[in-house]
Amino acid sequence: MSSNQPAPTHYVAPLEETPLVAVDAVNVGERKSNLWIDAWRDMRRRPMFWISAVIIILVIIVALFPTLFTSVPPNDDCQLSNSNGGPSGEHLLGFTKQGCDVFSRLIHGTSTSLTVGIIVTILTTVLGILFGAFAGFYGGWLDAILSRAGDIFFSIPYILAAVVIMSVFSAYRNVFVISLAIGIFAWPATARVLRAEILRVKNADYVMAARATGVSNFRILLRHVLPNAIAPVIVVTTISLGAAIVAEATLSFLGVGLPNSTMSWGNDISAAQVDLRTAPQTLIYPSLALSITVLAFIMMGEVIRDALDPKARAQR
């Protein structure tokens, strides 16, 4: 210590003010906690989650039991005298050009949209997981082949591809074919997300530890890597369910989707375009149903994304 500076004293805090705690004591909390449990706790507290959940459940119930919501048959009771008519009595939302009840068609068209959405989602998820998981986990030549295959599908906009497929197979237009046409070109997005995540997870020490224990590669993929990599896929999947519903509506609107005999929101919107000025209700209500449903799925995806991202959670 140089002489021009005062020698500082040796200060010791009183023990009462700074009690010692056992080193690294285990505090077993009351509640269990891991990524999914925490995410669920987080989601539960958000109004956005409940709003979109209620809408989605409502849409599902409507799709399964349309007759609970309307007693008016959507097609059989159409009278041309009612063509483009306004709301009246039990016909809440008015009539289409063919004189059919708008509300009833809306309700009965729900299952089509939802079915397409679900089939497309299952298809893209299964293909996406297969391609993404194997490409990311095994790497090497398998990755090269699978990723290039994905790139080829990815380079073609799936709506364009679906238009082409639906035009070629115009004789077989039904819910399954249209779902196939959309799904077959939509999976690379899921595969890419999963592949990137698997590349991250597979280098974790717990994968190395499992390998050193003698766990087989495939079992490591199933038990350790995939569960830890699946979170972003769930987000993408939820959002893409909405996108698939839009795709079906788009194809039907363009006239290459479902046949006119099949009730769907897309078909109704397509049929309504000529009468937009005289009978706006024929366009507005199916569009609204479509938007709200799609929005609900996208909102749900966002909520899940936020809940699964601990960093975003910490900042709130």
Added chain:
Amino acid sequence: MSDPTTTAGAVRPLLEIKNLEVGFQTTDGIVPAVRGVDLTLMPGQTLAIVGESGSGKSTTAHAIINLLPGPGRITGGSILFDGEDLTKYSPKKMEEVRGRQIGFVPQDPMSNLNPVWSVGFQVEETIRANGIASGRKEVRAHAIQVLKEAGLADADKRLKQFPHQFSGGMRQRVLIGIGLSSRPKLLIADEPTSALDVTVQRRILDHLETLTRDIGTAVLFITHDLGLAAERAEQLVVMYKGKIVEAGPSKDILQNPVHPYTQRLVAAAPSLASRRIISATQQSATHSLGDLAYAPTTVTDGLDLIAAAEERIEHQPAVKRPDAIVVKDLTKVYKIRGQGKGSSGELIASDKVSFAVEKGTTTALVGESGSGKSTVAKMILRLEDPTSGSILIDGEDVAPLKGRALLSLRRRMQPVFQDPYGSLDPLRNIGNTIAEPLQVHKVGDRTERRDRVLELLDQVALPQSLITRYPNELSGGQRQRVAIARALALKPDIVVLDEAVSALDVLVQAQILKLLADLQSELELTYLFITHDLAVVRVIADNVCVMQKGRIVEAATTDQVFDSPQEQYTKELLNAIPGAGITLGV
């Protein structure tokens, strides 16, 4: 609370923190992180704040320059810098102080330089922002000067290079240069070298010391390493749970720690412990307690590294035991893409490495990053295939083993890895994690496996109730215990510990080292201990192999290596252990 460092005389303190309180806003209210901290720093002085993670040491430093992360707020007290209260400054006024009068060297040199801009650009940016120089040429000339001062020889050429072309040590030099570029009165260095190798750490800190002494800058040094703090600072402040528990002259505190927490730290710090074993004059850590009546018996809590080391020496039988691991000419060559077009090179990660580990003993493989020590460990664990050479486990060459034979080898040899946050699957509960090796090797039925898991939890001193819990509820040390339990599940003979304690706080580190020593004597385990930290080696290992650039440069018993190192490189490593120059009274 009284002022820890009283001032008398005319010299005005450069920094005077009074009763500082910092809290973090959370959904459950404000969580206090710093609770009434007082400290005084005189001009030109160096003061170190020491504490483990969560002690509030970094938060205190960040509060001074108002760089608290998001929800952090100063909730009370004052920070007088040159007589002015910084807590009352507006953000704009604070910007003028930051950089110009108070420099800051961040912790991680890898992430604190922007990878898309050249190093020169980033230095020039600071110079311009602090108004040190203006005009293209002047700024450039000044930037070159800053980098030269920071110890980069060909600074004018290096100016155009990007951060990825710099090593970690060079990046930290750049950051120190940036921090000192405007000749600040105070430099805050937040764990400036914890991410670097010890020899690099030593050179950088030597350089920082010379530089700040020449400029006359006071340094506030934040570190978790008590030995490092004592070596580099005149004044020491020990923080624990947001409070100062002990403060004063460094040597005084090290030689005469009074507060039980400081005593714990001194007893558990490997750098100091290894030093004390070397001096070896005093047998046990009996502390003279001065006037204060603290009971020394409860103090170390079984964490005294010297006691642990002595215990293991006592347990050494004189007879030579058979070798559990024999490695002969083990070589690993990686093909790497060359810098030029079409050229490809070879990286020899392990070059004819040979050593043997006796049954029931610990051999440490020591080296800095890139020395090849982890590659050797992975080859022995058969996670990497050797290019050539042989690995004999209990006399059997295991290098060519495949399939079933490899699976039964895995039963005899298990690893524990470095990163406690990465070595447990976050989505599997503790019970399943520990039981996985048993399932893979089809040991016992469900209830037998469960019983074994409970027994293992007992062995690593964790409560059995953890069996259904997930890793994110545990601290780093507890996770490492779980990893040890998993490694022991199959009752292996050999455990490969790859930097298994490097990421832990000193007290937790000491606890785990003690656990490993206990398990070794209880289960007659053979350890291969991979580490960069020679200080830890002293307390755990029987034999040491020092690795440099893929080769073993020195191999001997621990005592030989520490008492009479033969190789220059080993000597450098030993000298780089923080606290090497301190004579301890304990």
